[in-house]
Amino acid sequence: MSADRSSPVKLDELYQEVILDHNKNPRNFGRLEGATAYAHGVNPLCGDDYEVFVSAEGVFIKKVAFHGQGCAISKASASMMTVALEGKSVAEVRTLKDHFIRLLTDASAPDSAREGVGRLKFFEGVRQFPARVKCATLAWRALEEALKEKDERRAEVSTEDQGERKRETS
Amino acid sequence: MPTVSLPDLAKVRAGFPMLAARMNGRPLVYLDNAATALKPGAVIDRMSKFLKEEYATVHRGIYTFSQESTRLCDEARSKCRAFLNAADDSEIIFTRGTTEAINLVAAAYGRKFLKTGDEIVVTTIEHHSNLVPWQRLCEEKGFLLKVVPVNDRGELDLAAFERLLSARTYLVAVGHVSNALGTVNPVGEIVKMAHHAGAVVVVDGAQGVPHGPVDVRAMDCDFYAFSGHKLYGPTGIGVLYGKRKHLDAMDPYQSGGDMVETVTLEKTTYAKSPAKFEAGTPAIAEIIGLGEAIDYIGSLGWDWIASREKELLEYATARLSAIPGLRIVGTAAEKASLVSFTLEGVHPHDVGTVLNEEGVAVRAGHHCAQPAMKRFGVPATTRASFAFYNTKEEIDALEAALRKTVEMFK
DSSP states (O other): OOOEEOOOSOHHHHSOHHHHHHHHSOTTBSOOTTOSEEEEEEETTTTEEEEEEEEEETTEEEEEEEEEEOOHHHHHHHHHHHHHHTTOBHHHHHHHHHHHHHHHHOTTOOHHHHHHTGGGGGGGGGGGOGGGHHHHHHHHHHHHHHTSOGGGOOSOEEGGGSTHHHHHHO | OOOOOOOOHHHHHHTOGGGGOEETTEEOEEOBTTTOOOOOHHHHHHHHHIIIIIOOOSSSOOSHHHHHHHHHHHHHHHHHHHHHTOSOGGGEEEESSHHHHHHHHIIIIIHHHOOTTOEEEEETTOOGGGTHHHHHHHHHHTOEEEEEOBOTTSOBOHHHHHHHOOTTEEEEEEESBOTTTOBBOOHHHHHHHHHHTTOEEEEEOTTTTTTSOOOHHHHTOSEEEEESGGGTSOTTOEEEEEOHHHHHHSOOSSOSTTSEEEEOSSOEEEOOTTGGGOOSOOOHHHHHHHHHHHHHHHHHOHHHHHHHHHHHHHHHHHHHHTSTTEEESOOOSSBOSEEEEEETTBOHHHHHHHHHHTTEEOEEEOTTOHHHHHHTTOSOEEEEEOOTTOOHHHHHHHHHHHHHHHHHTO
16 A cells, blocks of 8 residues: 555646746836835745835835746746735735735635635635745735834845744644 | 676665655655655664564663663664774764764864864855854854855865865865765865864765765764765664764763763763763664664665666756756766756746656755855755666656646746
């Protein structure tokens, strides 16, 4: 008798066409002149490294851009994040972020979370690949940092400071 | 001429239960041997027998089982001594692994003998376990850390090494084989040059011992460390070899039971090596398992192991080089059986994920050698590392999975 360690999902649920497209042609890729907020996110385990730039007017996000390097999941996630955030209020962005992270980490996430994230639902397949969850959340963690008050911001946010690691091994 | 009976590959494979495992619906293709090697039934059964039928502690018991347990551990120590061709069993210290062995040298030797302004030399391609302990010691004690560069093939620049050596060089720490690139370093030559400058040499042998015979007396290194689990033995056990003169002069490492001679409330005298460095109840089953792994390696013979690994390395290098956009990182003339590579436009983590779905286990990441990655301008690589039990068919499966990856991310 032999053991079989299977993941029940197919690879194309992870690497959806939309995700592959954003990986190849990332939107809002580059440094943003005149950004009002900025954060740097790294995953020290695999070297994913992104800068996130936010340009806000009052409580509304005008534009988000990102720059750096990493795997397809992290890059596509950052790219789709920048598109999803345009024109949203900071409060809406926080809700979106919470829904997105919930969707990736919690199999019992309510439909409201799924519906609330729009096109970002393409990342739901990542949940079945626990080792990749922090790839998908890296840019969002950096964004979270960028949206903090200036004096609370850290110079760098790492996937290893937060909950993703635990989830990966659980 | 007498016929030499070589091991039969199918029979050898049948002796590794994990090789029958399936992953994601496919036969497991295990190509992460440099991270940890699979275990032969001989090692599993020996440990199991000890735990089921012979288990007792060592050193203290008056009873038969404990005496036998002590004898088994002593016997394993002798096997390790012979395996490294060390002069005496007292030069073999059991540790949790290579990492602890190097930390032991840094703590019990480095902290005692180095003086402010002394220099420690490491290389760009060290595993973090043979870099960070020295960095920390340097920060703590005001020593200077010097770094030997490598050329574009990943070979150490010995001329630069020579220039780094001076009367201030107290210690040289070098890996026998690079885990990230596969480079086999000329440790014998390095030891000669370092000794000429009056420095002691610590060799990280974690990736060295699985690939060929090690003779610490011929190499003349001062310390040599390795882990059991990369040598087809259990995790949680490793060996530090040290020359007796150093071990005698060193302070103890951890303090507690077993490492003492006599203890009064006023004063404690310490045991001699190896007990001096082995405080606490040791990993008894793992020590016995390591001894069994060494016997197992001996039963296969280094000639067969080396010829299999050479065949696999050459085949893999040829097959992988034929994949468009694949760049091999680490192309030393002397190389152990692993291929570290990048795939244009595809991050190693994505490569690893696709390969996993195809049943192929590889390592994707920085291999605990971030400075080596930086030197080659890559954040990470994918690494396929081979053991004697791997087959060309498994390398074909790797190639097919990589071609699928290329297609997917085109």
